[in-house]
Amino acid sequence: MVTANWAGNVVFSSREVHRPGSVTQLQELVAASDKVRALGSGHSFSRIADTEGEHVTLAGLPPVIEIDAASSTARVSAGLRYGEFTGRLHEAGFALPNLGSLPHIVAAGACATGTHGSGQHNGALATAVSAVELVGADGELRTVRRGDPEFPGSVVALGALGIVTTLTLDLRPTFGIRQWIYEGLALEDAEEALAGGYSVSLFTHWAGAGFEQVWLKQLDTDPEPPVRWLGATRAPAQVHMVPGIDPQHCTPQLGEPGPWHERLPHFRLAFTPSSGDELQSEYFVPRAALGDALRAVDAVRDKITPVLQVSEIRTVAADELWLSPAQGRDTAVLHFTWVPDTEAALPAVAALETALAEFDARPHWGKVFGTAPATVASLWPHLADFAALTLKHDPEGKFRNAMLETYLPR
Ligand SMILES: Cc1cc2nc3c(=O)[nH]c(=O)nc-3n(C[C@H](O)[C@H](O)[C@H](O)COP(=O)(O)OP(=O)(O)OC[C@H]3O[C@@H](n4cnc5c(N)ncnc54)[C@H](O)[C@@H]3O)c2cc1C
Structure with missing residues (x-):
């Protein structure tokens, strides 16, 4: 039972932490829940991962690491820590352009918050994502791909659009x-x-x-x-x-x-x-x-x-x-x-x-x-677009939490 984040400064309000063993179980759980949020590795210091409903960890899902050498992409389980799949990418001759300071952080959690490393020419880790597969509020699995008008709002999404099950990542030759x-x-x-x-x-x-x-x-x-x-x-x-x-x-x-x-x-x-x-x-x-x-x-x-x-x-x-x-x-x-x-x-x-x-x-x-x-609202030009996206995909507010209500009202 997870009760607090890694740093211990956030005690979670969730009623329960679920650990589904399959994507089907995850879909049933989300469909049946009134309030649910994904928990990554709990490395956030803000209350962004919190919920008063149910938490879901993806640590029990069968791990997916599918490398497509022809397209230089990898489809990986969203619940894997970077350190659990980056070695496999390297062994196959590939790399991600950049990583954060800690390899223990879960891919979906990092991408959901805009986690970054360093480098003049290196984007945040989420910029390597070309497709997001997620379970929406209705329990249905859907994929949002680069090129889709909703894609720019669906990667760094703070867990507000659903539970991400896999991420497809652009690869470059290993270095x-x-x-x-x-x-x-x-x-x-x-x-x-x-x-x-x-x-x-x-x-x-x-x-x-x-x-x-x-x-x-x-x-x-x-x-x-x-x-x-x-x-x-x-x-x-x-x-x-x-x-x-x-x-x-x-x-x-x-x-x-x-x-x-x-x-x-x-x-x-x-x-x-x-x-x-x-x-x-x-x-x-x-x-x-x-x-x-x-x-x-x-x-x-x-x-x-x-x-x-x-x-x-x-x-x-x-x-x-x-x-x-x-x-x-x-x-x-x-x-x-x-x-x-x-x-x-x-x-x-x-x-x-x-x-x-x-x-x-x-x-x-x-x-x-x-x-x-009000200052946060003035700092990002697309917050209203994002609010509209969450209203479209989560009209009942299943994935909402107190932090989203405060900073991303709709
Ligand atoms: C020691 C340490 C070093 C760090 N280094 C860096 C760094 O170098 N660069 C940097 O930018 N940040 C850094 N951070 C911050 C950290 O990367 C972010 O807080 C990141 O979000 C943590 O990922 P997590 O998996 O622990 O997510 P959590 O804290 O568990 O969750 C964060 C958000 O992701 C959502 N989420 C998690 N999994 C899913 C999913 N499957 N589907 C949908 N939403 C999901 C949660 O709902 C929540 O909104 C560091 C933190 C620590 C403790």
Whole structure:
């Protein structure tokens, strides 16, 4: 029985958690239920996965990993964690363009919230989706494909259109990545550093000047970067982004080449994050505003550092998925890992949101935020289209929850 999310900051209100063993059982369950929502791996920090009705986990469905080499696509069970199928894609000679920091996250849950990795040219994980198969409010199974007018609203859909059973993903030929960590980057060199590799993350504690670490993930076919780069120095040993935590939990660094799925996430699949001693918030700003946004955060550092574990800056390419935080704009993402104390973290969250308001900062749907509903409504141009889509496919509000009522009224 699942009663709380991974971080423990959300105690679920659901009456029951069902674990159907077949898609037919899932369809019967959805058809018979008055309120139901899918639960992924529970890694969201917001109440987005919650319901007062019934929860469904897809962990009991027979796993599907169908690779179609001719079309370079894979149809995978929506309830699989990325780490459960990315190795199979690699063995078949294929890859996904990008991954989030943790391979333990379920594909449908990640895509439903606009989860992303980093890279100037890499879209959010949902941009790899070309078809979504889902059980709708009537219990019927339907497929929405790229090209369908409803597709842009059906991928990053916050679980509001039904229970997704499979995702079809675009693949590219497999590739190798080498990961290098640099220490000591100036704040004003952020943009250049973020453009300096296939996937780049900047880490800071907002306690000194600039960034303590740069995680540079480069294609293994690219030339080895210099030992000193943009004034930063290459770390001589494996590191963790939070001081004092065992760096062996992190994917191999020091330029050791490895396949994409073992280097793009920051953390190893074999490392099991048992419970989350942390909270997270994240804000998406237009990439052109990154320098000003960093200076705005720097100006409120006194308000955030007492509750901050670490902050990470990444980039995401623009997409056209209606609810994606990168919708319509090349994006820079400012992430904050807080101590696991909601009451203590919320004033810092509020200070950040005030500082970032002028940059039209969109919050991550799956993380802690306090952005006012009216502000959220002004940040995404397609919220009304999405509301109309949910009204069409879920007129009785079977998949609605309190968070959707607050931020996506209809
Ligand atoms: C340690 C850690 C690292 C993280 N790293 C990143 C990162 O690098 N980048 C980033 O952007 N985010 C990151 N996140 C946030 C995380 O990716 C998102 O919160 C994501 O939604 C979690 O997926 P989940 O499967 O746990 O979903 P849940 O939290 O279980 O659910 C999220 C939403 O997905 C819906 N959903 C789940 N399964 C289905 C389904 N089958 N059909 C329909 N809807 C479904 C749920 O109803 C809910 O609305 C991280 C979180 C943690 C705890």
